[in-house]
Amino acid sequence: MKAIMLIVVLVGCGFEIDGNGTSIGPDASDALDTTLDAQTDACVPQPRELLANGSFDTTPKIWIETAPIITDQDLVGDTAPNVAKLGALDTSDALYQTIQIPDGTTNVILTGKFQVRTSEPTSIAHDTARIDLEGVPVALFELDNRTPTTGWETFVAPINASPGIKLLTISSTNDEALATSFYFDSLSLTAMVCP
Ligand SMILES: [Ca+2]
Numbered sequence: 001m002k003a004i005m006l007i008v009v010l011v012g013c014g015f016e017i018d019g020n021g022t023s024i025g026p027d028a029s030d031a032l033d034t035t036l037d038a039q040t041d042a043c044v045p046q047p048r049e050l051l052a053n054g055s056f057d058t059t060p061k062i063w064i065e066t067a068p069i070i071t072d073q074d075l076v077g078d079t080a081p082n083v084a085k086l087g088a089l090d091t092s093d094a095l096y097q098t099i100q101i102p103d104g105t106t107n108v109i110l111t112g113k114f115q116v117r118t119s120e121p122t123s124i125a126h127d128t129a130r131i132d133l134e135g136v137p138v139a140l141f142e143l144d145n146r147t148p149t150t151g152w153e154t155f156v157a158p159i160n161a162s163p164g165i166k167l168l169t170i171s172s173t174n175d176e177a178l179a180t181s182f183y184f185d186s187l188s189l190t191a192m193v194c195p
C-alpha cells in the first residue's frame with residue numbers, strides 16, 4: 001500500500017515512473033507546459049478608455065464644473081450637441097474628472113478637439129488654457145489667445161503617468177479685458193493594457 005501511495009505522489013509531482021515503479025526524473029511534458037504557460041501569459045495590449053463622457057454628450061455628466069461649462073450653445077459640437085466652453089472676462093474656469101491609470105500601462109494618450117476664439121490681439125498671451133493630470137501639465141498641451149482657430153483642431157498628447165487614481169483637470173484663465181473662449185470636445189484618454 002505504501003508503494004502505491006508513493007507512486008501516486010510522484011506522478012502528481014510530474015515525475016515519470018518506469019515499469020519497475022522507479023522514478024526517472026521530471027516529466028518531459030513539464031517543459032512543454034512551461035512553454036505553453038509563457039505563451040498564454042504573453043498578451044497583446046489593447047486600448048482601454050479611461051475617461052467617462054469625453055464627448056460631454058452623455059448622462060450622467062461625470063465632470064465637475066466650477067461654473068456651467070458643458071453647453072450646447074455657441075458652437076456646433078464636434079460630437080453633437082454639447083461642448084465644454086471655458087473662459088470669460090476676469091474669470092478662471094475648471095473642469096475635473098477622476099480617472100484611474102491601470103497597472104501595467106505601457107502608454108497613455110489624451111486626444112481630442114479644441115477651438116480658441118478671442119477678441120485679443122495675437123501678439124501677447126493674456127488668456128490661457130491647459131490640461132493637467134494630478135497637477136502636472138499634460139505635455140504638448142497649452143493654449144492661449146495667440147493661437148485662435150476657425151474650426152475644430154485635433155490634438156494628440158502623450159502622458160507620462162504612473163498607475164493609480166488621478167485628477168484630470170482642464171482649466172482656463174482670462175484677464176479683465178478682451179475675452180477668450182476655449183472649447184473642447186470629443187476627448188479620449190486611452191491606455192494600452194492587457195485585456
Ligand atoms: Ca460633444
Ligand SMILES: [Ca+2]
Pocket residue numbers: 120126127174175176177178179180
Ligand atoms: Ca483677455
